[in-house]
Amino acid sequence: MASDLSNELRQYLKRCGLSERKISRCSGNTRMYHDLGLYGDIAEAFMQELVDHYHVDLSGFEFDKFFPPEFAGKNAFIGALLSVVPFASYVVRQRGKYLPLTLRMMEDVLRTKQWRAVERL
Incomplete structure (x- = not known):
């Protein structure tokens, strides 16, 4: 399946910390x-690696537009809820709609x- 990924993209994903096993399924x-x-700080690190x-x-x-933030809560109550209920942050992140950013x-x-080339896809 990963045969359609270029060597450069595979190296980028590896540099960002994805395992060879995970890459092979992409x-x-x-x-x-x-x-x-990928979201929050980890997604930011992936993008920063490009730069x-x-x-x-x-x-x-x-x-x-593409990723939710690391901390999806907008106030103290939501923040407390997210820290107490393990799956709550997952639910909050899923609530928003994010554009797909494909490999x-x-x-x-x-x-x-450059990024501008992607906007036309």
């Missing part, structure tokens, strides 16, 4: 948040070195 249609469960190591221009990329889109970003 395809170009794999979505970073919806399928891989730091691959010199990608991510100007115009709106993180909140095919990430591959295009790696190839073109």
